[in-house]
Amino acid sequence: MDESQLRDLLSGIASGSVDVEDAVAQLRHMPFEDLDYAKVDHHRALRTGFPEVVFCEGKTSEQIIGIFRAMADRAASVILGTRADKAKFEAVREEFPEATYNEAARVIQIGAPTKDPDIGPCLVISAGTSDIPIAEEAALVAEAVGCPVGRLFDVGVAGLHRLLDHHGQLRDAEVIIVVAGMEGALASVVGGLVSQPVIAVPTSVGYGASFGGVAALLSMLNSCSNGVVVVNIDNGFGAGYFAAMLCRQIAGK
Amino acid sequence: MDESQLRDLLSGIASGSVDVEDAVAQLRHMPFEDLDYAKVDHHRALRTGFPEVVFCEGKTSEQIIGIFRAMADRAASVILGTRADKAKFEAVREEFPEATYNEAARVIQIGAPTKDPDIGPCLVISAGTSDIPIAEEAALVAEAVGCPVGRLFDVGVAGLHRLLDHHGQLRDAEVIIVVAGMEGALASVVGGLVSQPVIAVPTSVGYGASFGGVAALLSMLNSCSNGVVVVNIDNGFGAGYFAAMLCRQIAGK
């Protein structure tokens, strides 16, 4: 409700065309409706393809199903459950037979996103094969948001030519997600090669002084290449969501 | 503005006793006034003695004086500047000749708090003499909020009898602030002796593996005594503010 609508409402009261109690009802939650102005935008986004996402870790199957059901009632076009183990998927599938499961990425999905050729693509790169689960989580989320995704896996800096062999894919992507554990150097190398935005995802892949992904995280935060931003360790979801959000924005959607 | 006031306002419009434009002006910022409902309480508190407080570290003298001036214009009864070095005080005094300065606590003060015998007292205990600046900061802030303060300094656990000699003071306090660096054990010991709330302030006093107060902070967070809560390292202000807030609440003010 903006100021002119407010003025209309009050004028309606003054003229007797609006009942006081009706106006109270409308105004009572105005602060929050107003606060929600962004949420309205967000809701618009949802209607055009943003998925509803449930972080399943630490929730019971019952809780997950309950939330999915509420989302389905709101007619969400795509519902994702991230960090879901197989047992939770099995439970969900009993209620939602159409649900699918990507075991590597640990993602439950209900509903297929609309594919819009004007959006993206974004490119998801992983340094090693062990980083693929997180890379795949990022890719699935970006696709669920409606953004086509290219995948380029196992192209770490120990064999730089593997990356350079795919310069076409690098060039054509609008946004690039780099998923890497161990020393995470791939983010800087990609950032130095391209002029598009790079979203770096440190993973917990490694041992010893990788400290569960801290080495990769610090490496990425300190990247000497411009245009590199970072999300939490193993946060494939966050990177995929952000990348797709950018691609949609670039496409003007 | 609560719901009944809103209804009155709208009824006023309906009856013609309130002008639409006046109502728009009142309602335009309603969300934030409403959001501010707590702030109104807070403002009431301020009128009855809560000080305006400026964290001076990292602000220029010009910025500090500007903020003080704005506060004075709002007729704040007491204005505090914490973590202010002497040069900043000198600059402030040129504009506010009535300003006083506690060099140990690095606190600038303008205006005297009202003293209310029904409130408190709270007791500020320090483990060592090096902890006194933070302890004094806590005490000054609590006094500025209008809560009488007892001080009991240099009673660390290396000589427990020094603490036990003052059991009367311990017994009579409504809230106790324990300020300690090094291993911070005093908070647990006091917490084990009394049944009042204890607010523990770790200080950066120490060297080597005290890691700038981390040892004391962890010690206090892990206290085996019930009724001990913790604030940031060297946060005398936060402890004094919280303690005085409690004492006022206990006194029903």
Next chain:
Amino acid sequence: MDESQLRDLLSGIASGSVDVEDAVAQLRHMPFEDLDYAKVDHHRALRTGFPEVVFCEGKTSEQIIGIFRAMADRAASVILGTRADKAKFEAVREEFPEATYNEAARVIQIGAPTKDPDIGPCLVISAGTSDIPIAEEAALVAEAVGCPVGRLFDVGVAGLHRLLDHHGQLRDAEVIIVVAGMEGALASVVGGLVSQPVIAVPTSVGYGASFGGVAALLSMLNSCSNGVVVVNIDNGFGAGYFAAMLCRQIAGK
């Protein structure tokens, strides 16, 4: 034993009405009785509702039952066992059939606290559904201490309106406990909205750079809002105990 009681005792000896050996027996432990002055207060508190609490983690079922039995012999009105898994509860229930168990909060309880309408309420807020076990632990402990508790769960800052929708509950609470993992921002937001004391409980909910609750802990310790104090990660017990202690003190009990 205070000074006048001491004088009476000694006068009794002088007048022959007290036997020397009886006086020795009374005085022998005087230091500790005296030290215990606070404990006497504490005992008084216990009689009026403070629970006996056993931290069950790292204790065998036998040890827990033994301690419970000793407490029951002292006629404790309420006995709590925190951080107890279900197997320990089963073992306890064989001895204490009246024992109840809150599985989410992992709390065993024997006896019902007296409910005193003059006390509190305190309000327990959780940021996410995964924080509920710790929030529930805090609530159960506060209730066991005799303080009515409101619950407001899953109102994290990612959807601020969820919190603002409940401003009535925020306004009516005397003390507010904020339970949050991940970035723990809710504590600062609540602290900025209200003028009551806020007790922040960081939880280990999160992954990657949450470092088992460290991110939330640091966030809360560095809160830019006044009136926020902190307890250990996942220490629902400590927050509930402290909050109820405050509410009782405010109620003058």
Next chain:
Amino acid sequence: MDESQLRDLLSGIASGSVDVEDAVAQLRHMPFEDLDYAKVDHHRALRTGFPEVVFCEGKTSEQIIGIFRAMADRAASVILGTRADKAKFEAVREEFPEATYNEAARVIQIGAPTKDPDIGPCLVISAGTSDIPIAEEAALVAEAVGCPVGRLFDVGVAGLHRLLDHHGQLRDAEVIIVVAGMEGALASVVGGLVSQPVIAVPTSVGYGASFGGVAALLSMLNSCSNGVVVVNIDNGFGAGYFAAMLCRQIAGK
């Protein structure tokens, strides 16, 4: 050089229209020119407004001037020197009298960026006044890249209404940079309010358990809001560069 150009060149040799030595000269560095394909894009970007940026910390005035001179020779439209103290600026100005200096942001600038109304705006928000230097660095860099910038400073979560009062600015920005020290909660709150990309910059503002910005960094990495990415502590440059890069990309430039 792409494949068709290569084919043309070789055909030119075959037909005698291209000299072998000329072709050797062209091909000699082909790998790196090819590698540079992205750099060519980047160079194009530079011609249309991307600045040349020198990180001045840890470089001597002589080194800085030398690099500036080389950039000027390449006819860079805008040259920035970040993290430059005043003495270095004085030295630079002797050689480049047109250089200007933003003391708060510690940025030297030569040349004015072209202003393109089709780009952006991005919005730079700071939580406190002490965060302004980093926020201003971000804003200056984004402007130097050719992106209009809105500024909204000192709107931390301790007084949420200050932020909400400016919802228009929040709504109109294409990208939002949030600069915050201490607990860094503002990033999550803004991320929860808007649907645009949020770039979070933790600052080293704070004391004690802020650990030089680590508290804010961890808070931002663990944000419960979607659409939040993070750069290094105090890295205003990186955030401004990334934000402007996005805005240009959204504008199709």
Next chain:
Amino acid sequence: MDESQLRDLLSGIASGSVDVEDAVAQLRHMPFEDLDYAKVDHHRALRTGFPEVVFCEGKTSEQIIGIFRAMADRAASVILGTRADKAKFEAVREEFPEATYNEAARVIQIGAPTKDPDIGPCLVISAGTSDIPIAEEAALVAEAVGCPVGRLFDVGVAGLHRLLDHHGQLRDAEVIIVVAGMEGALASVVGGLVSQPVIAVPTSVGYGASFGGVAALLSMLNSCSNGVVVVNIDNGFGAGYFAAMLCRQIAGK
């Protein structure tokens, strides 16, 4: 072999009473025998009661039995296996039926130490019941070294009177071991009460910000009491060994 023995040996050669080859044989390993001078002392100590100790964690049952057998062949009077789980004990007992096992302390023992009333006693104090396994490990090791041990368990600072009730035991001990997890304050409190050496053992008992014993470790390293030294987290063995070594030295053995 000291210089006079060397001179005798060489004179023996000069006089023909010692064969050159015999002397070569004696001198060949002299460096190591000499290096071993301390070991000889050590061996003497062993003969008079120092146990042979095997750290069993990370060794297979076969390896442990092999080492025990070698020790038995050297006629060690007492053999200890620390950090041994029950399965390893079962395996050991098949070979050494006389072996005993303390399950709490996870210590296997073969042979009974001689008890010498002139030595010690040392006193082992634990803060909580959960610290008892480490405390018991310390006690068993000290006893195995031949030093009588007093035990005083569950006397943490949350109830200081529990400790003070046993001042006699404190006074009579020659060396005191304090075993505490959580905030580890007991070490400082005991160190402040007594004038004997205190050996502090931090334990990993606790949760959240205890960080596996780091809180207690830092607390003990930063003790404000004189006469407190520290061993590794959960290193009951090291404390018991050191304490018994001191008591023997004090007794002149």
Next chain:
Amino acid sequence: MDESQLRDLLSGIASGSVDVEDAVAQLRHMPFEDLDYAKVDHHRALRTGFPEVVFCEGKTSEQIIGIFRAMADRAASVILGTRADKAKFEAVREEFPEATYNEAARVIQIGAPTKDPDIGPCLVISAGTSDIPIAEEAALVAEAVGCPVGRLFDVGVAGLHRLLDHHGQLRDAEVIIVVAGMEGALASVVGGLVSQPVIAVPTSVGYGASFGGVAALLSMLNSCSNGVVVVNIDNGFGAGYFAAMLCRQIAGK
């Protein structure tokens, strides 16, 4: 392809002896072939004995077998799988019956390296018996690279004579690997005794404040002895590879 080869190729086109399309085909990937110059060296090294190594942790048996098969197709003389548990070995052996397994080192090996008496030896020293798995991994890798290896296990500094007894082995090695957990002092001691390069491998052996190998890692990084370099915690592979690479280089192979 170097410049003279490039000139020849282009001259061939000019003279008509080389077809344009053939030249395009050759030049198309030139950058990467050129980049690969080092890889060619590397391939040469492989032909003369460098093994192909697969890090098996975090890969499925299927993935491992697939990679092994590809390597076998390239006729790798030796294939190693490191950090492989027994189940993975069982799976591999079904496909490669000639595969062998070192259980302590968790290494799968296919093919026997050629033994060249002109190379090495390198010496692998371990501080304790618990460090042997990592030491053995280093030794197996060095042997697979074609470098003879001496082993000297359980010679930690607690009994220095055990090390000194083997000075012959120390003297004869060309490169020395020191594998140690706990405090890692052995690396400095060996580095102080010898003049050959020492490669230090911290292990995660230890407990409490060893922090999973951090204590040993820091100890080795801060060695006061010259000629000591360090690899990641538990990185026996890296040390063995580096040592063998050095020995081959010294032997001119």
Next chain:
Amino acid sequence: MDESQLRDLLSGIASGSVDVEDAVAQLRHMPFEDLDYAKVDHHRALRTGFPEVVFCEGKTSEQIIGIFRAMADRAASVILGTRADKAKFEAVREEFPEATYNEAARVIQIGAPTKDPDIGPCLVISAGTSDIPIAEEAALVAEAVGCPVGRLFDVGVAGLHRLLDHHGQLRDAEVIIVVAGMEGALASVVGGLVSQPVIAVPTSVGYGASFGGVAALLSMLNSCSNGVVVVNIDNGFGAGYFAAMLCRQIAGK
């Protein structure tokens, strides 16, 4: 006051030989006198040579002089001020012309300790020349406590023979203090060579990954040698005090 004295006092009252008020006065502070039983021992120790020690860091010259004056009034035989810079010494000397100053160790001393040939000696070993200030602090404190001290400086493990050349000193010491920065390996090496108690003092000498002494601290806490205990980083005072306390106890004083 022990139990028999208490009985005498009460009997005196019963018999009329003691006045009730006199008895009250005597008993009023009994708890703390009793608590002080250890302090009495301590006072005895002080009379026979234990120094009064003031930690000067973080205290003003005025505070230091005030404390020294109070100590002198109590007729302390030796007064030490540790961590005192030269300016503080100059100030102290104006009041106490007999004060001396050890600049390396930053120790002010008033009064000469009595030298008792029956005590000690203890031996202070430093790894490098940069560790000497802390080593010297330890030595001065031990001497002030009345324990003869041997010094053996710059004998780090990079040149082990330097240590072994002095095996006589090692053998003759009753207690050994090892002061080492960087990797701190010397503590383990000495602990492995001798059978006496070793007190390890990590120093902040080093750079990079020494992290201000953390590397040495962790190294010492994880020592694989028996009989090694640790004090805080740079805590020469604590080690010297503890060592001298042991030597006096061994000497039966």
Next chain:
Amino acid sequence: MDESQLRDLLSGIASGSVDVEDAVAQLRHMPFEDLDYAKVDHHRALRTGFPEVVFCEGKTSEQIIGIFRAMADRAASVILGTRADKAKFEAVREEFPEATYNEAARVIQIGAPTKDPDIGPCLVISAGTSDIPIAEEAALVAEAVGCPVGRLFDVGVAGLHRLLDHHGQLRDAEVIIVVAGMEGALASVVGGLVSQPVIAVPTSVGYGASFGGVAALLSMLNSCSNGVVVVNIDNGFGAGYFAAMLCRQIAGK
């Protein structure tokens, strides 16, 4: 002294050709001479070019000059002082007018190393200009050890082509030192490009989450490239020394 020499000596005594006292004198220090066997090698190395090196940080000018004088007396061909500020150099030059000083590297040098064309070269690569001081320290030390050094500075991964442009230098080096701060990715990239040993030196260049070089250190320890070893943060000396030691060994010197 080896066994045959020992036998000769003893036979000399037996035959009367050697005096007992002379033999005692020779044998008295035998252990340490023997221990020193490696040192003899080392001495040989020194005579052929290994420099004497003094770490000047934390030593007074007097101490440094004293050590230099002792070295000069031993006729050291080259003396280096590392981490020496200019004031210390000035003091040294008064005594040693031939001393030279590299201000960037903070290295004092006396005497010129012999240049041996058969050795090396090693190549020192730096990522940025701010890393040059440490890179230069490494280069100077390697040269002082007698190993020719190539330098390749400012070739970080943000502009990979800068590195690839110099593949000739990469190919020709026998050992490569990579000096990099910030995220330290250059070490992995170089390690992936070459087949020679790579010694990685993390530097403290960076800010925020570089944590004084920790980010680069962890990055290098976790390198996914084979053949990379690591030294302490900013330890140019250690890398240069190790690299030159390898080059000499490869050259058979």
